[in-house]
Amino acid sequence: MQDFHKLTVWQKAQTLALNVHRLTDLIPRRGNSGLVSQLRRAALSIPTNIAEGCGRASDSDFAKFVQIAIGSSSELECHLEFVAQAKLIPADRVKEYLPDVIEVRRMLIGLQKRLRPASGG
Numbered sequence: 001m002q003d004f005h006k007l008t009v010w011q012k013a014q015t016l017a018l019n020v021h022r023l024t025d026l027i028p029r030r031g032n033s034g035l036v037s038q039l040r041r042a043a044l045s046i047p048t049n050i051a052e053g054c055g056r057a058s059d060s061d062f063a064k065f066v067q068i069a070i071g072s073s074s075e076l077e078c079h080l081e082f083v084a085q086a087k088l089i090p091a092d093r094v095k096e097y098l099p100d101v102i103e104v105r106r107m108l109i110g111l112q113k114r115l116r117p118a119s120g121g
Contacts, residue, residue, distance in 0.1 A: 004054035045072035063115035
């Protein structure tokens with residue numbers, strides 16, 4: 001068990017989730033409430049799964065939650081690209097956050113590699 005607050009990847013993921021939450025305020029609510037909910041849920045799932053994984057007893061259990069966070073980062077990236085392409089949020093605003101999504105995912109992949117040795121799969 002470790003304190004998730006001390007992990008740089010959690011700090012960056014938490015900031016990203018807050019930024020995405022604020023960004024979704026720009027989406028017109030009429031007919032888009034499900035999309036807003038999906039964006040927010042995917043973004044918040046990243047730091048939440050890191051935190052939950054930190055509370056697990058073993059590295060292999062932690063790695064499972066990191067894998068879920070990686071999946072949520074891909075889902076978030078897809079949703080962000082969609083809202084930009086659908087012109088629900090100006091593309092330049094969305095592009096501000098895509099590098100953060102990619103950086104967090106890269107960090108999560110690195111963390112997962114440390115938690116799961118090559119022979120441990």
